[in-house]
Amino acid sequence: MTLNKADVVIVGGGLMGSAAAFFLRQRGQSVILLERDQIGQYASGVNFGNVRRQGRFLGQLELANRSWALWKRLPELIDDDLEFIASGHMRVCYREDEIPELEAYAAAPEAAQLDLQIYRGSELHARFPFLGKDVKGGSYAPHDGHANPRLAAPAFARAARRLGARIEERTEVAQVQKVGDGFSISTTDGRQFSAGQLLITAGAWGQKLSAQFGEPVPLETNGPQMAVTEPVPYALPTVIGVYTKIPEEVIYFRQIPRGNIVIGGGYRSKPDMLNRRAYVEPRSILNQLDQMRRLLPGVGNLNIIRVWSGIEGYLPDSLPVMGPSGNVDGLYYAFGFCGHGFQLGPGVGDVMAELISTGSTRTSIEPFSIRRFALSAEQRSKAS
Amino acid sequence: MATARLNTHRVVIVGAGPAGVRCAQTLVAAGFKPILIDENRRDGGQIYRRQPEGFTRSYTTLYGTEADKARDLHESFDRLRPQIDYRPDTLAWNLTPGQLCCVSQGLHTTVDYDALILCTGATDRLMPIEGWQLGGTYSLGGAQIALKAQAVSIGHRVVFMGSGPLLYLVASQYVKAGATVAAVLDTSPLGLRIKALPKLMARPGLLFTGMKLLAQLYRAKIPVHLGISPLQVLGEAVTGVSGVRVRTANGETLTVACDAVALGYHLRPETQLADLAGCRMRFDEASGQWWLEVDEEGRTSVSGVYAAGDGSKIRGADAAEHAGRLVALALLRDLQLPVDAAQVAEQRQALKVMDDFRLGLAQAFPWPAAQAKALPDEAIVCRCEMISAGELRRTVSEKGACEVNRAKAFSRVGMGRCQGRYCSQAGAEVIAAAAGVPVQEVGRQRGQAPVKPLSMLTREVAP
Numbered sequence: 001m002t003l004n005k006a007d008v009v010i011v012g013g014g015l016m017g018s019a020a021a022f023f024l025r026q027r028g029q030s031v032i033l034l035e036r037d038q039i040g041q042y043a044s045g046v047n048f049g050n051v052r053r054q055g056r057f058l059g060q061l062e063l064a065n066r067s068w069a070l071w072k073r074l075p076e077l078i079d080d081d082l083e084f085i086a087s088g089h090m091r092v093c094y095r096e097d098e099i100p101e102l103e104a105y106a107a108a109p110e111a112a113q114l115d116l117q118i119y120r121g122s123e124l125h126a127r128f129p130f131l132g133k134d135v136k137g138g139s140y141a142p143h144d145g146h147a148n149p150r151l152a153a154p155a156f157a158r159a160a161r162r163l164g165a166r167i168e169e170r171t172e173v174a175q176v177q178k179v180g181d182g183f184s185i186s187t188t189d190g191r192q193f194s195a196g197q198l199l200i201t202a203g204a205w206g207q208k209l210s211a212q213f214g215e216p217v218p219l220e221t222n223g224p225q226m227a228v229t230e231p232v233p234y235a236l237p238t239v240i241g242v243y244t245k246i247p248e249e250v251i252y253f254r255q256i257p258r259g260n261i262v263i264g265g266g267y268r269s270k271p272d273m274l275n276r277r278a279y280v281e282p283r284s285i286l287n288q289l290d291q292m293r294r295l296l297p298g299v300g301n302l303n304i305i306r307v308w309s310g311i312e313g314y315l316p317d318s319l320p321v322m323g324p325s326g327n328v329d330g331l332y333y334a335f336g337f338c339g340h341g342f343q344l345g346p347g348v349g350d351v352m353a354e355l356i357s358t359g360s361t362r363t364s365i366e367p368f369s370i371r372r373f374a375l376s377a378e379q380r381s382k383a384s
Numbered sequence: 385m386a387t388a389r390l391n392t393h394r395v396v397i398v399g400a401g402p403a404g405v406r407c408a409q410t411l412v413a414a415g416f417k418p419i420l421i422d423e424n425r426r427d428g429g430q431i432y433r434r435q436p437e438g439f440t441r442s443y444t445t446l447y448g449t450e451a452d453k454a455r456d457l458h459e460s461f462d463r464l465r466p467q468i469d470y471r472p473d474t475l476a477w478n479l480t481p482g483q484l485c486c487v488s489q490g491l492h493t494t495v496d497y498d499a500l501i502l503c504t505g506a507t508d509r510l511m512p513i514e515g516w517q518l519g520g521t522y523s524l525g526g527a528q529i530a531l532k533a534q535a536v537s538i539g540h541r542v543v544f545m546g547s548g549p550l551l552y553l554v555a556s557q558y559v560k561a562g563a564t565v566a567a568v569l570d571t572s573p574l575g576l577r578i579k580a581l582p583k584l585m586a587r588p589g590l591l592f593t594g595m596k597l598l599a600q601l602y603r604a605k606i607p608v609h610l611g612i613s614p615l616q617v618l619g620e621a622v623t624g625v626s627g628v629r630v631r632t633a634n635g636e637t638l639t640v641a642c643d644a645v646a647l648g649y650h651l652r653p654e655t656q657l658a659d660l661a662g663c664r665m666r667f668d669e670a671s672g673q674w675w676l677e678v679d680e681e682g683r684t685s686v687s688g689v690y691a692a693g694d695g696s697k698i699r700g701a702d703a704a705e706h707a708g709r710l711v712a713l714a715l716l717r718d719l720q721l722p723v724d725a726a727q728v729a730e731q732r733q734a735l736k737v738m739d740d741f742r743l744g745l746a747q748a749f750p751w752p753a754a755q756a757k758a759l760p761d762e763a764i765v766c767r768c769e770m771i772s773a774g775e776l777r778r779t780v781s782e783k784g785a786c787e788v789n790r791a792k793a794f795s796r797v798g799m800g801r802c803q804g805r806y807c808s809q810a811g812a813e814v815i816a817a818a819a820g821v822p823v824q825e826v827g828r829q830r831g832q833a834p835v836k837p838l839s840m841l842t843r844e845v846a847p
Contacts, residue, residue: 038790045793150793154783230801230837258769280833282478282485286492289840303837305801307478 006030006166008356009185009195011173011209014044015149015342016334017201018156019349020356022078025163027357032193033157033165034185036172036205037276040153043203043341046310047224048252048264049149050239051343052089054141057319058110059367060344065113066363067347068143074346078159082147083256087237089144090119090128092135092295098243099137106139114141130236132297139243146239146254149342156349176200176212178328197330197356204271204313206321206335210370213328217373218316219336223269223278223309227285229302231259241265242295251291261302263288271311278309314338322348322368324355332356333370393719394496396421396484398476398657399503401429402701403693405461406708407501412467414716419469419495421476421486423836427461429505430525431701433532434458446532448557449593453701478833479660485833492844499688499715502658503708506651506694509673511546511755512810514763515617516647517770520625523806524648528554537563539644543628545569545614547749548650549700552597559604566642568601569630571649572749573611583744586737590702609638614755617645649751652809653695659831661689667824670746671698672753673809674828680732682711683718690715703738706731753823756813765814766807768800773814780818788812788827801837804829 008024010017013035021033051071053064075081093099099120106116119127120137128138157167172188176198185193200209207219234257241252242265251265266287271278285307292299313336315321320338325331332355334348341348347363355361395411397404400422411418426434432454435441443451474488484495508523515521520539522530524546527538531554541564544555555568577584584591601608611633618627618639627641655665655676664677664685676696677685684691692711693704710731717723759765761774776795785791788798788808797811798804804811808829816823 154794158783229840279480280478282480282494282833285478285833285838286842286844289842292840300841302840303801304834304840305837306799306803307833 004032004191004193006032006193006195008197008199009034009183009193010199010201011176011185012200012202012206012335013039013153013157013167013169014042014201014203015040015153015156015345016203016337016348016352017199018153018160019346020199020201020334020352021160021165021167021349022156022163023350023353024356025160025165027353029353029357031160031165032195033160033167034171034173034187034193035167035169038169039157039167040150042276043310043312043337043339044153044345045150046226046308047149047312047339047342048226048262049146049254049342050089050241050252050340051084051086051147052141052144052239052241053343054089054105054111054114054116054139054144055091055241055243056340057367058105058108059364060319061110061114062364063347063351064343066350067344070346070350071147071343078155080151080155080159082152082155084145084147085237085257086143086145087239089141089239089241090138091141091241091243092131092138093243094134094136094249096136102137102139102243115143116141128238130296130298131240132294134294144239147342148256152342152345173209176209178213178331181330183330197332199332199334199352199356201334203335204311206313206333210321210333213325213331215325215327215370215374217321217336217370220314221271221273222312222314222339223271223280224264224312224339225266225268225280225284225288225307225309227263227288227304227307229261229263229299230305232261232302234259236261240295242291248287249291251288251295253292253296261299263292266291269309271309273311276311278311280307280309312337312339317372320368321370322352323365323370326369326371326374393498395419395499395501395715396495396497397501397503398422398484399429399505399693399695400424400427400461400470400472401503401505401693401704402432402457403695403704403708403711404429404501404503405457405464406705407503407692407712408468409460409464410709410712411715412464414712414721417468419471421471421474421484421495423473423475425473427472428454428458430529432457433529435533439535441535448560449596450701457705475836476657477835477838479657487838487842490839490841490843492842497688499690500661501682501711501715502689502691502695503693503704504654504657504695506653506698507805508648509650509652509751509809510647510806511649511752512759512763512765512773512807513614513617513647513755514760515619517764517767518617518619518621518625520619520644521617522644522646524550524554524646527646528557531557531561535561537561537644538646539625539642540564541566541642541644543567543569543640543642543645545628545630545645546648547572547752548648549594549745549749550648550650552594552601554646555606556597556600559600559606565601565604565606567607567609567640569612569614569628569640570608570610571612571614571752571755573633576750577748580744580748583740583747586740586744590741607640609633612638650745650749651694651698652805653698655695656803656831656835658684658689658691658695660833660835661686663689663691665828670743672751672823681714681728682707683714697742699735699738699742703735703742706734706738710735753813756810757817759814765811766797766800768802768806769796771795771797776811776814777818780815786815786819786821786826788815788829791815792829798829803832
């Protein structure tokens with residue numbers, strides 16, 4: 001039984017768990033990572049692949065900056081570049097009165113490292129001549145970019161394994177509990193694991209485990225809607241996304257060097273959590289076609305060759321759950337990244353490893369504490 | 385009560401080949417008005433594909449020994465047409481429970497259904513060979529369509545290579561049309577055919593037709609080699625195919641000059657819509673590929689979804705006609721409508737004979753699984769994404785991807801325009817060989833929408 005013991009057990013082998021396993025090993029902690037299915041199979045593997053900082057909650061940029069520095073060091077860190085290209089990211093809007101909002105974001109002290117530049121009018125269309133005439137302004141982030149999500153979590157898990165982490169795929173956790181100074185984890189196939197510290201990185205299933213420690217959170221699941229075109233000559237290196245308050249106008253795309261244009265945004269679907277499958281809703285693809293023709297009129301002659309979805313966890317304030325438990329010593333969470341966790345992945349792994357190894361982190365993650373939901377529960381009980 | 389069901393039960397058939405047409409005919413006879421959706425501009429499917437309007441070749445010219453069957457199917461369809469809701473040139477690209485998503489000439493419509501009958505047919509089953517990405521390399525089915533639909537040959541001097549009945553059928557059709565056939569190169573050895581004779585005798589007429597095709601080729605002095613191993617399609621990227629190189633049964637290297645080559649190893653079913661509907665698949669040992677799980681009469685594992693023809697079981701066009709009638713009768717029975725038991729029994733008996741024959745074909749013209757293992761690392765497996773066998777093998781050996789969808793995610797094999805139609809079966813063989821497990825253990829590539837590429841110019845029709 002001692003074989004199943006480690007300093008840290010991580011539950012959930014998405015990008016967060018895989019990156020945390022890697023950085024924990026770098027810090028000398030023994031690690032067992034338990035994944036119910038395959039590494040990076042859900043939200044981590046099917047997302048759009050945006051390595052984007054701009055547009056995030058300003059209080060998240062410190063974490064995003066830390067992650068960005070790791071993205072830049074990827075090949076030497078994990079022996080895989082994950083097809084990351086710092087190709088630039090352009091956040092555009094269709095309304096003149098939205099430009100001041102982009103300007104305010106660019107001017108925020110937290111966004112200083114992003115070197116955002118605001119474009120509008122003829123200057124915008126001269127610089128990005130392929131954009132539709134409805135585009136009125138945009139914020140250009142020269143250092144942001146994109147990468148291949150299918151490769152990310154598996155590459156971090158392989159790198160962690162090379163450093164000595166134990167990765168157990170097809171291992172479903174049934175129960176987690178605090179026992180004495182440590183944790184006992186039982187799996188559905190009857191195995192027992194134990195650890196001094198426990199990290200829950202179970203994505204859309206994170207709240208099932210946090211609830212076992214008395215910390216339920218109102219997590220909702222959504223299926224992102226993705227599509228990809230046939231390949232055409234590489235001409236659009238900049239990732240483009242629309243900033244809008246109208247949900248169906250949300251659209252973003254990136255072209256990869258081999259030529260395909262990856263598209264996401266618009267309506268999301270409700271995943272089938274029983275069978276752990278998420279489907280693409282035909283209406284969301286049709287909406288994407290409309291929106292793409294508006295944003296990138298020249299796209300008309302291309303064909304969509306494949307669409308896909310996945311299972312993502314969302315919290316009501318669109319911020320993740322990240323940090324120590326409010327109830328249990330030695331318990332940590334990093335889940336519910338609300339469809340924008342991909343860029344954060346390496347940084348989250350690094351911060352969680354630092355936090356678990358040293359008891360604190362130099363990066364501000366207070367806004368993501370699970371305690372924000374406990375607090376509102378107390379307030380609710382007072383009100384009743 | 386039965387009348388009420390006839391009026392309200394929306395039956396949608398996908399595919400206007402032999403299965404779809406006979407299914408529609410049987411349903412019309414029972415009082416239904418089914419919707420028949422077909423991707424082609426005219427009915428008939430692949431084997432009985434009708435030439436475009438204005439073309440004037442005779443039935444004998446177009447369909448040879450199968451002329452009477454083709455004429456009968458086409459005439460049945462023409463009589464049926466006023467009694468069904470026929471929607472040609474329409475791609476069913478996706479579905480949700482109870483609703484089929486269709487696009488025709490750039491316009492998108494949804495079609496509600498209570499029962500969906502998939503008669504989606506089959507496409508060529510292909511095994512890669514070094515150089516098969518060169519211009520001038522076609523599938524056997526593609527070569528046949530070029531001739532049948534447009535009366536053109538795929539080249540001036542054509543090699544037919546692979547195995548299965550289609551190899552001889554298409555080669556002889558080319559000879560008859562006056563094309564220069566440089567050689568017919570069959571990977572299956574004579575011995576296997578002799579062993580399979582007892583099963584093939586289930587349909588002596590068809591066996592005789594096959595022998596006649598072979599005799600025609602010999603009479604035309606076309607070199608026919610059995611038991612060959614394909615080595616390479618020769619040529620240059622710019623100028624395309626210039627020849628093929630194979631190893632003959634007695635171990636010699638044979639090079640045949642040509643400017644086009646048609647390849648194929650019998651057929652694989654088109655199961656994407658069934659897959660998207662959540663229908664279960666099963667591994668068919670005889671043919672070594674995944675088929676739709678259907679009962680004897682064509683019911684899938686999903687209530688209200690049925691299948692018939694080569695899209696569910698590869699048994700050929702004659703079987704497809706019987707299966708099309710039978711699946712319609714199954715639906716009628718499921719709706720508690722009167723069904724003629726003798727008619728059901730007749731279809732089932734006919735299909736039993738065809739089942740025996742298809743086992744004989746699988747034995748006589750086996751899928752050359754071992755070729756995948758022997759493919760050189762440089763050979764392209766996935767033509768859409770241009771991924772080599774070596775790259776695919778490395779995802780197994782270095783990244784531990786021993787499952788088809790996992791290997792696809794890492795390597796891109798099966799991710800391109802064809803959605804794995806060309807490469808996923810061979811890719812599975814390469815993965816299985818690299819992982820050292822039987823091919824059924826590496827799974828099958830999941831279907832993803834769109835079933836065929838969807839133009840970004842597609843617009844919704846206002847309701």
